[in-house]
Amino acid sequence: MANTYTHPDPQELDLISVLRAIADPVRLELIQHLHQLGEANCSTLLGSRPKSSMSHHFQVLRENGILHTRIDGVNHRNTLRLNELEERFPGLMNAILAASSRGS
């Protein structure tokens, strides 16, 4: 298990890759959930889903700059990188979070 994760710099983020990472029902739900919670460990976010399939979704979100994972002992604490995303793509995450919270 990694002691730390690599997170891309905001200026490295690619719009198409970010949109693709978000445009998935499981990942969009993860994003909404994290947005409500602020910070959450993986098990809180897993719900009833198998850890094996969820690891991939966490990885896609992390590698595309959407979430940050901080390792704290046995916990992996996740937060959305809203400030960096806002800096790189102004208004994008707000629009997506607003649209998804309306049940779209």
Added chain:
Amino acid sequence: MANTYTHPDPQELDLISVLRAIADPVRLELIQHLHQLGEANCSTLLGSRPKSSMSHHFQVLRENGILHTRIDGVNHRNTLRLNELEERFPGLMNAILAASSRGS
């Protein structure tokens, strides 16, 4: 050839499907180009690309509510459905157009 195209109502648009439709380099370029031109027929938008492959991209954008195609004689005139998209997903297209125009 169809005499008219079917376009989804704004309230039928699905956020994930719209994001997936946009998250493609050829389609994002088409969207940017149409945004600059306001209205354009297919041949103007094709550039040097083969019509066969582009028809699919036009169809994806049309079926997901991103562009409207009006048949005018032999011309197919395309426009972005910005007002409807703004009504359904406030701020989303503005954020994407702004980010993509910055060369993201």
